[in-house]
Amino acid sequence: MTVQLLVVLMLVLGMCILFSALAGLIGFGIARLLKAPVDRAIGWGSIVALSFMTLCIALLAIIVPLVS
Secondary structure, three states, rough: OHHHHHHHHHHHHHHHHHHHHHHHHHHHHHHOOOOOHHHHHHHHHHHHHHHHHHHHHHHHHHHHHHHH
C-alpha cells in the first residue's frame, strides 16, 4: 500500500465515523419522536450508529483489496 492510499483510507474511515454519528443522532431523534424514554432512545441511537459503522467497515473490506 502506498502512503497516498493509506491517507485516503484514513479520510474515508473518518467520514464513516462522522456519518455513523449522524445516523445515530437521527435514530435517537426518531426514537424521541415516538415518545421513547431517553435511556431507550440512546440505546436505539447507538444501535443505529454501530450498525452503520459495521456496514462501512464491511464495504471497505470489499473495496480496498479491489483498489490496491
